Amino acid sequence: MSVNDCPAIKTPEVLLAALELAEDGVVIVDAGRRIMHFNAAAERLWKLPRADALGRDAGILALKCLADPVVDVRDEISLVRCDGSRLRAAISLSTITADGATYHAVYVRDVTEEAERRVRIGLLNAVSDQTNRAVIITDTELKIRYTNAAFATVFGYASDEAEGRPVSELLAGRHTDRRALARLGKRLMAGGRGGEAEVMLYSKDGEEIWVVARIDAFRDRKGRVKHIFALLEDVTETKQLRSLQQLITVALADEVPITEIADRLCRRVEEIAPDVVCSLLHVDAAGFVHPLGGPSLPDVYSRALDGVAIGPEVGSCGTAAYYGKPVLAVDIDRDPRWQPYKAMPLSIGLRACWSTPVKAKDGRVIATFAFYYREPRAPSRWHRRIVDACVNLGALAIERKEARAEIARLAYHDILTGLPNRVQLRHLITAAIDECRPGSHVALAFLDLDHFKDVNDTLGHAAGDELLVELAHRLRAQIEPSDMLGRLGGDEFVVLLPNRDAEGAARVASRITEALAEPLRLGARQMQMSASIGISIYPDHATDIDTLMQQADAAMYKAKQAGRSTHRFFSADMNGLAEQRLVLTAALRRAIAEDQLSLRYQPQIRTADGAIHGVEALARWHDADLGDVSPAKFIPLAEECGLIEQIGLWSIREACRQMASWRRAGLDIPSVSVNLSPINFRNVLLAKHVGHVLAAHDLPADALMLEITEGAFMQERAVALETMKAIRALGVGLSLDDFGTGYSSLSRLAHLPIRELKIDRSFMRDIEADAGALAIATAVVRVGQGLGMTVVAEGVETEAQRKVLAELGCDVVQGFLYAPALTPVAFERWLLDHGAARAKAMRDHLDRTPADAVPVKRSAAHSA
Incomplete structure (x- = not known):
């Protein structure tokens, strides 16, 4: 039945057409609750065909307002459709009287999306007041309509102070990038997506605040912008200041020159603080x-x-x-x-x-x-x-x-004497050869101090260092300004004499020998000093640097054989020295095979409390025919002839065996340090070998420390680094030995798995009196501790040196002040004596402490 079929309602055709075109559902029922009209929108809302609705009881529509329609009603309800689905609907009920009859018209509109939007907005309001990011909502004219609690915290404006005011008037200032914000706004108004910009805004009291502004739009169904939404995150500190930190740390890691670092820093500061x-x-x-x-x-x-x-x-x-x-x-x-x-x-x-x-x-x-x-x-x-x-x-x-x-x-100078070191000497010799004119010569003299080991063994390394410094002074005085003097290491020096033939080189060598004949005073002692000098001539003897150096070295050994304190020129018969090296190499191979090497142990002492930190194991060789062979001789020889890796592996086994023996005897020695060659770290199985040795002696990994030099990662760096990481993964420590005497790089050091940094003994000379030596030691201590490493100072000979190092905060010291390298039995006696001395010192200290002063500490000390 249609409305036109009802005699009580005379509906004009135009009205009927209007009802059919209405977006809202329209339902008309009579006094008997029969459905008299059901337009197309109502069909869609209820998912009910009109033919199935007309003439039927309105109860099928599940509208409570029609149960007793006595007054007009406006409400928002959850509408249950005929198929059981639900939607949110706004309804209004009107009563109509026509020709004495009463009808009820219900207008229904689907507001599901609006209701969901309101719910979302309510949730957003709740969330926005909980977030620490400032929220702003404006109209299309950019006048503020809403701000959250964080906005007031960040910018200092209460919501009533902000609402109605243009954003630019409230927050923009002299250095606000208005163009970036305008571009975003223009894009939004043109229908584009939102975006973000990093801009400087200003608080109520005029303070600059850097924010990341994320801006978007609220649109109606037709895509028209109704409101602009901005989420402002204060990045003043979290981003801007951290960008400065990142800039500096990256530049330092890349070893950028300091002027470039300063320039980058200033430029970045001026970007985030445009006023300055x-x-x-x-x-x-x-x-x-x-x-x-x-x-x-x-x-x-x-x-x-x-x-x-x-x-x-x-x-x-x-x-x-x-x-x-x-x-x-x-x-x-x-x-x-x-x-x-x-x-x-x-x-x-x-x-x-x-x-x-x-x-x-x-x-x-x-x-x-x-x-x-x-x-x-x-x-x-x-x-x-x-x-x-x-x-x-x-x-x-x-x-x-x-x-x-x-x-x-x-990296290019010897720390003790200040002379060019081995690396720099090669550059100097190469340059002299390259500049040598046809018919000219370059003389190269190798000088080795006679009986230098006796000085170190009898008077200590401090006296030996003093002797080397005095030797350098005397050598300088005997050569011309155009000549060059360098130190290879130990007691070996090189004199480079450009534009000198054999006769001229001989005169210089004779002057040096005479100058060294004058006695030297070391403390209260007078000592004789002499040197053996070997000379080779370019291009007479050789035309390349390596051969020239080998020949000078061979001539120097010939001078020693001639009774020392003299000089010799290279000659062909000196090739016999190579045969001597073969003999020495064979003896070394036999010593390794027959277990004739031994280890000596030098204690390492903590500066904080005098307790033992560990011991360093040092290889020694006594041959029945050759006598005591210095490590300075057989270690380089072992490296040359390929035996050094065997010595390193043997040292690990022997040191761990001795540690296990000491621990079984009840001696508390925290760890033993073993020196390894860079060649050891090119062996990818080194970590596996170390693990087996530790397990064989039932030792924890932290009982072993492996000492390396910077040469370990100068060649085949990737392999060496992987080996080092594998060793650290075991828990075994790595110590960088002789720090500062080679190719030190802070950026490399910061990325190496090093646990301990050792200051070379050459840094110790006159550290208590020499400001330069003190500055160098201070820098090394700070570098090491700044990277979280334990710092160990070698070659500590005097109490004054130990005191200075303690004041610098150096963690550990070792040297003749406490003990030389000792046999295991001698070390055990020393350890007992040292423990007794510490205990006595502690008792004496406590006895001097008043009875009522720190009683808890006194009790703890005595109980220990």
Whole structure:
């Protein structure tokens, strides 16, 4: 039945058509609750054909409002359709009277999407007030309609202060990138997707705040923008300041020059603080400043600063460096500290300067970090946060630069004498040969001190080092400025004599022999000093550097055979020396096969409490025919003839056997260190071998420390590094021996699995009196401990040296101060004596302590 079929309702055709076209469902029922009209929208809403609805009881529509339709109703309900599905619907009920009859018209609209949207908005409101990110919703004119709680926290505006105000008026400022925001807004309005921008905004009190703004739009069904939504994350510290840290650490790892690091730092600071012009000045040991970074300052200004002495009235930077405190000149033109210097900054538009000292870990001012401003003003809170980060980063960069410069110097110079080392000597000899004109000669003299081992064994290494330094002084005095002197190592020196033939070289050798004949005073002793000198001539004897050096070395051995304290030139019959080396090599092979090598043990002592840290195992060789053969002779020989790996593996087995024996005897020795050759680390099975040895002697992995030199990772680095990692994975420690005497690289050191860093004995000379030696030792201690390593100092001969190292924070020391390398039995006696001495010292200390002072510690000490 249709509406037109009902005699009580006369529906015009035009009205009927309008009802059919309506988007809302329209249902008309009579007083008897019969459905009189059911339009097309109603069919879709209820999923019920019109023919099945007309004339039927309205109860099939499940509308409670029709159960007793006495008043008009407006409501939002959950509508159950005929197929059992549900939707959210807005309904309104109207009562109609026509021709004396009463009808009820129900208008139904599907609001499911709107209801879900309202729920989502409600949830978003709840979430937005819980997040720490600021939320802003604006209309299409960018006037604020909503802000969350975090917005008030970040920017200082309450919601009623913000609502209705344009975003640009409230948050944008001088350095806000308005164009980036405008591009996003334009894209949104054109129907594009949202995006993000990193911009500087300003809080209510004018402080700069860097944010990542994620911006999008709320749209209606037709895609038209109704509101703009922005999520603002404060990245002032988490991103901007960390970007500075990353910039510095990456540059340091890549070993970028310090001037480039300073330039990058200043540029980055000026990006995140556009109000400032940044400058970093280095302050040298003499108190003069030198520009490191200042890319926005004119070159003429930077050059004018170079070499200016710090002082109490020297602008902002000079004064800050002098007093070690930040200095702010709000107005350069009027500040008394700037009067002699103000013309140049004022001429380039700089009106204020805030300078902060950069200090090393020992408190020295090593740089100043300055912010210049183009108007008289003080730094903002954001600027202070930047400087707090940059002074630490600047200190790290400059200290690393100083350490790197020193280590670079050590890579080519002998630490004890300051002479060119083996690496640099090869460069010098090669250059001299390349520059040798036709008909000219180059003489190469190898010099080896006679009976030097006796000095070390009787007077100690400190006396031996003093002797070597004096030898270097005397040698320098006997050669010309164009000649070159270097130290190969130990007591071996090289004199390079460009443009000298045999006659000229002989005169120099004779002068050296005469100069060394004068006795040398070492402390209270007078000692005779002499040297054996071997000379080879380019191009008479050889035309390549390696042969030339071998010939000079052979001639030097010939001079020793001739009675020492003389010189010899290379001759063909000296090739017999090669035969002697063959004899020595055979004897060494026999010694290894017949287990004639032995280990001596030198204790390592903790500076904090005097307890034993461990022992270093040192290889020794006594031959029935050759007598005691120095490690300085047989270790290089073993490397040359391919025996060094066997010696290393034997040393590990013997040291672990001895450790197991000591532990069974109840001796508490924490660990034993074994020296290995770089060749050992090219063996991919080394870690497996070490594991088997430890297991065989039932030793924990931390009972063994393997000492390596920098040469272990100079060649076949990948293989050596994998071997090192495998050893560390076992739990066995790795110690870098003779640090600073080779090819030290901080970036490489930071990535090696090293647990311990050993300072070479050459660093110990006069450490208590020589500022240079002290500075070097200090740098090495800081590098090691900064990388989380234990630092061990070798060659400690005196209590003064030990005290200095303890004050530097060096963890462990070893040397003649405590004991030489000892046989196992002698070491056991020494260990008992050392333990007794420590116990006595502790008792004496406690006896001197008042009875009522720290009773708990006294009891603990006695119980121990």
